[in-house]
Amino acid sequence: MVSYAKFSIKDRSKLKKYIIMKLGGPIITAEITDEQLDFCIDEALEVYSKWVHYDMDYFLLNVKDVIPITKENPNGNYDPDKGYKLPENIVAVSNIHEADYYWFQNQGTTAEFMFYNSGMFPTFNNTCYYGNGVFLDVYLAQNYLKQCQQMFGYKYNFNFNERSKFIKLDPDPQKRRQGKDCIILEVHTIREEDELLGEDYVKRLSVALAKQMVGQVRKKFGSGVSLPGGGQVDTEIYQEGKDEYDAIMEELKAYEPPFMFFLQQ
Missing domain, CATH: 1.10.8 (Helicase, Ruva Protein; domain 3)
Known part of the structure; x- marks a missing residue:
């Protein structure tokens, strides 16, 4: 049909x-x-x-296990000067997220852990912690922590070149001792012919x-x-x-x- x-x-x-x-x-x-x-x-x-308009999609980028682009291997996916090579059908990158389910730290002594508990498991915490925590609190706390992470270099800044298809991350994950192995990119793509x-x-x-x-x-x-x-x-x-x-x-x-x-x- x-x-x-x-x-x-x-x-x-x-x-x-x-x-x-x-x-x-x-x-x-x-x-x-x-x-x-x-x-x-x-x-x-x-x-x-x-x-x-382009289609909205998500792309999982492995920032640790890369194949350097060299004269012998021009089909790699990482260049120290340009960044990471993305697929040809990606025309824009709108946002990035670290691929970690536990966005808040899971150490029980940190402030992030309290924010995490108050919003993620409200029914459980209402029983165990006398009803502390609402989603408005965790939303405000999350925005605050995101801003702190951005300012102190925990989260990435990025620049995407739509012509060369390279995305440059700052700080460079290859020079970073800590950090996640993968990040999720919010991308705009063009469909196949x-x-x-x-x-x-x-x-x-x-x-x-x-x-x-x-x-x-x-x-x-x-x-x-x-x-x-x-x-x-x-x-x-x-x-x-x-x-x-x-x-x-x-x-x-x-x-x-x-x-x-x-x-x-």
């Missing part, structure tokens, strides 16, 4: 067939090659992925770009040229494609994803 959430177009061959049919094929021959169709699809994907080809904007952009390309070819013949059978070369298709492209770009620039409720940790 084909639907908005389940596209019929999942590969380039089907999208190329879709474009040709939009250009009038197979009844009308479109003066466009397979290589030119690939060019139109590539540009449509680049434009769509630039303007439309087969999940994008069926998007309405990608199809429309591809068709608009193909019309412009066909129009450029037909302009070489000039308008009013008679063809065998009495037909004429249509050079207005270029302007038609340009108008469609401009209209789609206005839609993309004004596009807003559906509103979703979220909880802030």
Whole structure:
């Protein structure tokens, strides 16, 4: 069953067939090659992925067990100057968390332990500690401790380069004696190509770009040229494609994803 959430177009061959049919094929021959169709699809994907919102995801980064990038091994995942190499589909990093279930320290003599107990096990503590602790207290305490950890260098600052896909952590976990082996990154990702080809904007952009390309070819013949059978070369298709492209770009620039409720940790 084909639907908005389940596209019929999942590969380039089907999208190329879709474009040709939009250009009038197979009844009308479109003066466009397979290589030119690939060019139109590539540009449509680049434009769509630039303007439309990205998918939210999480990525577990091992900051201790790394493979250094060297001349002999250029496919490593760590460079002392640049940081850690992330997958190509990641386009932004919004936050980082240390991968530790016990965010508060579990030593029974520390203040963090009291904060931890008051919020994590309120029913148990209401019985054993005479009802001490509410979630508002633990929320305020957690924010205070996060700020202290940030100021005293316990938590990481980061800088992500979306072009090179390197994330630089400060302080560098490789030079840090203590700290967790893994951290969780809140990232924004671009879906794989087969999940994008069926998007309405990608199809429309591809068709608009193909019309412009066909129009450029037909302009070489000039308008009013008679063809065998009495037909004429249509050079207005270029302007038609340009108008469609401009209209789609206005839609993309004004596009807003559906509103979703979220909880802030």
